[in-house]
Structures are given as C-alpha cells and as structure tokens.
C-alpha cells in the first residue's frame with residue numbers, strides 16, 4: 001500500500017459554548033489539515049506514472065471540497081455546525097454539534113471522500129482510498145477522523 005499526505009492551511013474563528021474554559025469565547029486558529037490518501041499501486045501509465053496522486057490536483061480538490069468553505073469563516077456559522085446535522089454517530093446528549101477539531105475532521109473527511117469517489121468513478125486504473133483527515137488547531141493539538 002502506498003500513502004501520500006498533503007498539508008493545507010486555513011484561518012477561522014470558532015467558539016465552543018458548552019465547554020468549561022476559555023474556548024467558550026470566540027477566538028481564532030490557524031488551522032492545519034493533513035489529507036492522507038492511499039492506493040495499492042501507483043499509476044502505471046499516463047502523466048501520473050509512478051505516483052498515486054498528483055499533489056497539484058489535490059490542491060484543486062481540497063480548495064473546492066473544504067478550503068473555500070472553511071477559510072476566513074466563523075465555523076459556528078457553517079451549515080453543518082449551525083444546523084447540527086449529525087455526521088458521525090453521536091450519543092443523544094451530543095446532538096448539538098460544535099466545530100471542534102474532531103468534528104471538523106469528520107466533516108472534511110466526508111467532503112473529501114465525496115470528491116475522491118467521483119474520481120474513482122472516472123479513473124479505473126487505480127482506486128483512491130481516503131485514509132484519514134487530521135486537523136491541527138495548533139502545533140501541539142490535533143484530532144483525526146478515519147473510517
């Protein structure tokens with residue numbers, strides 16, 4: 001199995017109303033997102049020979065899938081968090097979703113998985129699997145989502 005990873009960055013505000021502590025207040029992060037994609041073998045022919053994914057193509061996909069939605073936004077106002085649409089299985093008391101690093105990772109995972117599934121339908125030579133999405137709020141703290 002081969003795996004690639006590319007790091008993306010966005011800046012955004014959020015607040016976590018139900019937590020104890022200073023994260024209740026609106027504040028910002030310079031978020032970092034690592035996208036991990038794997039495939040059994042690299043491309044055997046064509047312009048991507050020897051690679052599983054062209055990093056420049058990944059830039060375009062990430063921009064459409066989540067960067068344009070997340071960058072320079074108040075994350076609490078993004079629809080998935082504003083409307084409390086459940087993305088992952090949550091217990092009853094967790095029905096209200098706030099833009100924690102964990103749930104941002106889950107949301108980005110679903111958005112990227114959707115884009116990769118479209119590519120998999122177009123390209124039959126290799127199969128791209130989204131391995132994980134890791135979201136950093138800062139250098140020391142990250143959360144990851146995978147299936």
Ligand SMILES: [Zn+2]
Nearest residue numbers: 023027029137
């Ligand atoms: Zn925060």
